[in-house]
Amino acid sequence: MHADPDRPRPAVEIAGLVKRYGDKTAVDGLDLVVGRGSITAVLGPNGAGKTTTVETCEGYRRPDAGTVRVLGLDPVTQGAELRPRIGVMLQSGGVYAGARAVEMLRHTARLHADPLDVPALVERLGLGSCGRTAYRRLSGGQQQRLALAMAVVGRPELVFLDEPTAGLDPQARRATWDLVRDLRRDGVTVIVTTHHMDEAEQLADQVAIVDHGKVIATGTPDALCRGGAEDSLRFDGPAGLDLGALLKVLPDGAAVAEPTPGSYRVEAPVDPQLLATVTTWCAAAGILPERLTVQRRSLEDVFLDLTGRDLRS
Numbered sequence: 243m244h245a246d247p248d249r250p251r252p253a254v255e256i257a258g259l260v261k262r263y264g265d266k267t268a269v270d271g272l273d274l275v276v277g278r279g280s281i282t283a284v285l286g287p288n289g290a291g292k293t294t295t296v297e298t299c300e301g302y303r304r305p306d307a308g309t310v311r312v313l314g315l316d317p318v319t320q321g322a323e324l325r326p327r328i329g330v331m332l333q334s335g336g337v338y339a340g341a342r343a344v345e346m347l348r349h350t351a352r353l354h355a356d357p358l359d360v361p362a363l364v365e366r367l368g369l370g371s372c373g374r375t376a377y378r379r380l381s382g383g384q385q386q387r388l389a390l391a392m393a394v395v396g397r398p399e400l401v402f403l404d405e406p407t408a409g410l411d412p413q414a415r416r417a418t419w420d421l422v423r424d425l426r427r428d429g430v431t432v433i434v435t436t437h438h439m440d441e442a443e444q445l446a447d448q449v450a451i452v453d454h455g456k457v458i459a460t461g462t463p464d465a466l467c468r469g470g471a472e473d474s475l476r477f478d479g480p481a482g483l484d485l486g487a488l489l490k491v492l493p494d495g496a497a498v499a500e501p502t503p504g505s506y507r508v509e510a511p512v513d514p515q516l517l518a519t520v521t522t523w524c525a526a527a528g529i530l531p532e533r534l535t536v537q538r539r540s541l542e543d544v545f546l547d548l549t550g551r552d553l554r555s
């Protein structure tokens with residue numbers, strides 16, 4: 243198979259990536275493709291291998307096996323060519339603690355051929371009041387926003403954001419989301435690691451769930467929530483309904499429960515037929531189902547179903 247020369251390669255292509263730290267296999271045969279101009283959220287429990295994968299794409303770590311191509315380049319051997327084209331927001335570090343916030347941003351901007359307008363970016367991210375403040379005196383949230391500004395000021399083609407809204411107040415989270423959406427509008431590819439499921443649902447075109455060093459599920463947030471296990475149908479009625487009788491009319495594999503007296507949950511793929519079956523059964527039993535709702539699975543439900551509920555060490 244030959245690649246179409248007119249079609250740009252994906253922004254990121256990872257195949258069979260393995261990365262070990264001594265005896266510990268942090269990434270264990272991970273595959274991921276990220277299309278250009280999209281936002282991809284990488285989710286996973288603590289220690290799943292997200293940061294290691296992203297750092298390998300950034301050229302900070304050398305794969306033990308597998309291939310990584312970023313904007314068509316090998317981040318290890320072609321790092322010098324790649325680095326000016328990507329923006330990286332790390333969780334912490336890489337900043338001289340005594341440097342003044344906006345000076346640092348201006349300095350970073352000067353390193354690029356066509357930077358964003360610094361005063362506009364400062365205004366946008368609410369950093370106007372900390373222009374002359376030393377980095378170490380900024381609040382945690384201000385440091386986060388400055389790190390984001392530094393990652394994007396050079397107009398990169400691809401941006402890696404590591405938990406960009408961790409610890410931010412709701413206003414700063416919104417400002418960050420707006421900025422990320424504007425990046426996509428301008429054709430920038432964004433890869434964001436996050437533990438906030440709502441952030442992934444709000445922002446991402448593609449979600450990749452990583453566990454034990456592998457991608458265990460990918461898709462749009464919508465497709466992930468619709469696939470696999472069931473949604474549920476809930477309604478209220480008189481306590482103590484005959485659930486065995488209801489179950490008999492439901493499709494195979496369905497489950498019914500009365501988690502609290504008078505409150506019912508039907509677990510099955512929810513489609514118009516299921517709704518009709520349940521309401522017909524209620525009508526035959528002379529019951530008016532109240533507060534009848536279809537409850538979709540959230541991304542958090544999907545995440546917990548796939549990765550389990552145990553805490554990771």
Ligand SMILES: Nc1ncnc2c1ncn2[C@@H]1O[C@H](COP(=O)(O)OP(=O)(O)OP(=O)(O)O)[C@@H](O)[C@H]1O
Pocket residue numbers: 263266267268286287288289290291292293294295
């Ligand atoms: N420099 C290192 N030396 C040794 N082990 C490491 C190193 N960096 C990461 N690890 C281990 O590799 C595994 C994957 O870590 P990684 O930081 O990639 O996970 P993560 O998914 O980003 O986790 P988190 O959500 O907690 O940030 C973990 O078990 C971690 O302890």
